[in-house]
Amino acid sequence: MADALADAVAAIAREAAAMAHARSATDFARSEKIDGSPVCQVDLDVDAMLRARLSALLPDAGWLSEETADAPDRLSRERVWVVDPIDGTRDYIRGRPGWAVSIALVEHGRPTIGVLDAPARGEIWRATAGGGATLNGASIHVGGRVDFPGSRVPTDSLPKVDRDLVAVEKPNSIALRIAMVAADRADLVATLRWGNEWDIAAAVLIAAEAGAAVSDALGAPLRFNKPDPRAFGVLASTPGIHAAAVERLSDRAKVILAA
Missing domain, CATH: 3.30.540.10 (Fructose-1,6-Bisphosphatase, subunit A, domain 1)
Structure with a gap:
């Protein structure tokens, strides 16, 4: 069925x-x-x-x-x-x-x-x-990367604090960027802003079913169909670098949330 x-x-x-x-x-x-x-x-x-x-x-x-x-x-x-x-x-x-x-x-x-x-x-x-x-x-299956430095990220440019990462193709669609992690075309996708459920719901399932670790920007689980249908960021990565990615994002996330 x-x-x-x-x-x-x-x-x-x-x-x-x-x-x-x-x-x-x-x-x-x-x-x-x-x-x-x-x-x-x-x-x-x-x-x-x-x-x-x-x-x-x-x-x-x-x-x-x-x-x-x-x-x-x-x-x-x-x-x-x-x-x-x-x-x-x-x-x-x-x-x-x-x-x-x-x-x-x-x-x-x-x-x-x-x-x-x-x-x-x-x-x-x-x-x-x-x-x-x-x-x-x-x-499709997520990659096996366990070292955060050198991780592939779909982006047009990398901030100075992220120069140890590697830029790869960046479609405008956040859903497609998350799907890239699912297919081992990227190791990490992260956003640091309030985003809408409709942008990520399908892609989050695709990534998770491919073995990726998926959360909000603070590392918390994502839930859908909430009264306020938003989440603070999305983080999809290989399981081996997820904790390091949350740590890398945490200070910037706290500044944005406190603003």
């Missing part, structure tokens, strides 16, 4: 991704939200399509999406769709490939199905709770 549901979710994600990809070169409307983040008409259209299709798949499930006004009734639901119709909108608008459709099914606060469909990269990432993670149908 779980595999059949995951297959259905992946098919819906594939349809949504194909729709977004087909419109990526068209003259779609775009604007900025109050917080300065970009949004475009394709975001909204994909969101509407996903809500219709996923709600038909599980009529009893709640809904939490970047592009839909939040409704408190989701808190009373055992299952909730947590969706970002286009994670990495900046790359999408600029014609770059670092974006993905992100869908997670959350049950009792934990993701049980996660799908990232990145058509411009030719990548379909999937995971089910207890069932492992795949990229384009092949099983």
